[in-house]
Amino acid sequence: MPLNPELQGRVFPPTEPYLVGREKVREFARAVFATNPINLDPEAARAAGYDDVVAPPTFAVVVQELSLAQLLADPDAGIDFSRVVHGDQRFTSTRPIVAGDLLTATLTVSSVKSLGAHSMVTAESSITDASGAHVVTSISTLVIRGED
Template identity: 40%
Template sequence: MTLYLDTPSAAQQAEALVGRHFRLADHYEVGREKIREFAQAVQDDHPAHWSEDAAAALGYDGLVAPLTFPAIVWLQMQRTLFETELTGYDISQVLHTEQQVRVHRPIVAGDDLVSECSFESFRQFGAMDILVMRSLLRDGAGRPLQTAHSTVVAQTGVELVGDLAATVAGVVQPPATRGDTGRPGAARMAECAEGPAEVAETSDRPGRIRFEDLRVGDRLPEHRVALSRGGLVNYAGVSGDTNPIHFSDEIARAVGLPDVISHGLLTMGFGAGYLTRWLGDPGAVVDYGVRFAGFAPVPADRNSTIEFGGRVKELDPVERTATVLVTATCGDRKLFGRASARVRLA
């Protein structure tokens, strides 16, 4: 079997999505053990993710989900869209290039997550198709939790031939016919007449860092994360990101990568934990955005190390917030082209 990706139908499908709106038909129930699993996958040891007593001491009603926990739902929505609306693309050719998150209220155990999204734009740049979508997560009562803007790039003009094409198909989707959302466990979507509303309000929880103790230019303590192939597989299982470039040497090389690479949302999750560890409260991040500039290769026989750093760029005395620039490097590779967070201070 030969799978051709550079077909008019792929771009036409993407163009036809602009201005359309979808909602996952079912909600996602946030369980405390899933919070712990996700915290372990992103190596976030903040006590509020693990101990209900620690979460209660900060004023939460249950375990607090790590900032990028909604990746589970974002990826479910994305996977369903590629299975049903964007069938001209191959998931192994799709890369996350930018993610922005605005926190309206921290997510805690027991929340029901209702997800809706709107396709904002589509454009082509050479052999790359660039898609931008906006997602809104609400709780079961309709209150906003997070707004996210996601940019993904689908590479076209690539041909996967024979056994390799079959391997990709077997790894990234069930053996059922693509687009079959009637199979057991498949996510279902409903198209909506209107997109998710814009939400202005943001989380009002302050961290434990005092505004008066910071100056523009102050640097955050550096932090290192060791990442193994096992860690990649664990994150793939917990998050649902089954793109084989994150665990298959054969497929990674076939699409032009030097090795298996880390998930972009995983490195973003490491960065979120870096910020909340410094702030002392997982709910103190107001906005967090990352533009991915590079990837962290993870060899089969040893760990890779990602180094995080941060610097205070701006201070707002009225809102008592700080804008922090975050850096992430793996060896001589710069992983974040631009990463910043607005955080609330005590």
């Protein structure tokens, strides 16, 4: 089944809230070689004006994944995950993610394109905190390879 062009403009329900844990931030920081003390040391983060450790900017993909899972699991989307290649990733932040944040993501399919046998879908996850304030928008473009 090819990618469903009617996905464009679709908004998925908000994800369940995700509580950002200190150890998750530290693990992620180590995995991406983020060496700034505010990413690892709560005291350094507090000295810099934050409540707890600060996640590296790309940590937003952890929360975005919850919203992308809705799109990928939707049988009407026509996405064969075994044929998906990650094409692009971008972030627009209002503020850093900090351990202790309770975040919710709402995914909007902003673009669906066909390129020969291949398709591309761009999805934007707007991530907000417990008060509803914007924290970051994470934008992913997925390429769905055509049949061999």
